[in-house]
Amino acid sequence: QRSLREFYGGLLATCGAPAFRDGAFFPLNGANVGNREFGRIEGEPASGHWLYAYLRAATNGDAPFLVVVNLHRNVTFRNVRVLLSNEARTALAPMSGAITIEDRVGGLAPINIATDELLAHGITISELPPLTPAYFEMRSITAS
Numbered sequence: 001q002r003s004l005r006e007f008y009g010g011l012l013a014t015c016g017a018p019a020f021r022d023g024a025f026f027p028l029n030g031a032n033v034g035n036r037e038f039g040r041i042e043g044e045p046a047s048g049h050w051l052y053a054y055l056r057a058a059t060n061g062d063a064p065f066l067v068v069v070n071l072h073r074n075v076t077f078r079n080v081r082v083l084l085s086n087e088a089r090t091a092l093a094p095m096s097g098a099i100t101i102e103d104r105v106g107g108l109a110p111i112n113i114a115t116d117e118l119l120a121h122g123i124t125i126s127e128l129p130p131l132t133p134a135y136f137e138m139r140s141i142t143a144s
Helices: 002-015 086-092 115-121
Strands: 024-027 051-057 065-070 077-082 098-103 111-114 123-128 132-140
Touching (some): 065 123, 123 132
């Protein structure tokens, strides 16, 4: 019960972020239909049957969120590449330099990536366990 309470506490706190409360929604499954690295299981003609992904971006410059969910009950997807739609790339264009992408709910490992790399080639998530949501907050890395 404690772990479930912690999960929902984190989820509720995350969903109160400006990107979810006031931000725009950018679906990403359409941009990944032909992407073999987007959770495609052998024999399936298109990707996206088992994964659901979208971007939420606030218009006031607050941190955007990339949400990726593994809906398969048994399969852990590895090296999942999420490509961005043109609209999502436009929404993220104000970001520059290096960014860190940190899961605020599921505890997956943070990812550091150059903004140019993200916009051009998407992002690779090393592992997404079965029935797992990832709420990745995207923040610029500032030099200290």
